[in-house]
Amino acid sequence: MKRSLVFLSILLLPLMSMAEVDNILIVETNDGVTISFALAEKPEISFEGKVMSVITEKDSQYFEISKISKWYFEQVTSDIQTIKKEQPSIKVVDNDNIIVDSSSSLSKIRLYSIDGKEQSLKVSYSDDKKPVINLSGLPKGIYVISINKQQSIKLYRK
Numbered sequence: 001m002k003r004s005l006v007f008l009s010i011l012l013l014p015l016m017s018m019a020e021v022d023n024i025l026i027v028e029t030n031d032g033v034t035i036s037f038a039l040a041e042k043p044e045i046s047f048e049g050k051v052m053s054v055i056t057e058k059d060s061q062y063f064e065i066s067k068i069s070k071w072y073f074e075q076v077t078s079d080i081q082t083i084k085k086e087q088p089s090i091k092v093v094d095n096d097n098i099i100v101d102s103s104s105s106l107s108k109i110r111l112y113s114i115d116g117k118e119q120s121l122k123v124s125y126s127d128d129k130k131p132v133i134n135l136s137g138l139p140k141g142i143y144v145i146s147i148n149k150q151q152s153i154k155l156y157r158k
Helices: 002-017
Strands: 023-029 034-038 044-048 051-055 060-064 068-075 089-092 097-101 109-113 122-125 131-134 141-147 151-157
Touching (some): 023 051, 023 060
Antiparallel strands (some): 023 034, 044 051, 051 060, 089 097, 097 131, 109 141, 122 131, 141 151
16 A cells, blocks of 8 residues: 555656646545645655655645545635726826826825936816826926836826
8 A cells, every 4th residue: 555655646746746726635534634735835745654744835744644534636716806906097188287097096196207206296186086187397308107106107298
């Protein structure tokens, strides 16, 4: 039995190195305990004497082979869905004013000149509560608008 388990482990090692995040190793014990290991963590599985070892960077588990009811690999599906985050956009009202349009909260809007210096902003709000940035005091040049430290938009002032 020991030889067949070692042989099976050797056969499965290449599969573990190519494992995707949704593949897991499950070890079930005779007393009903089930322990799962994500194969993305690349667990090292070994059999020495009467002990099965599963070692990852985060954890090490040791099982007496006689107390394991079964161990197997399984592919699981996740209920996690990708949430698309709406990116703010800029609408040019005229040569001196732009509107930052976003459905999410705009807590930090910053304006930087091309040399990285932060510029002072004159912000008012439209009737529908969208920030309107007045650029009339800025000289011609290239500017970067930073929105919530998550998006940057390049702006050319002519």
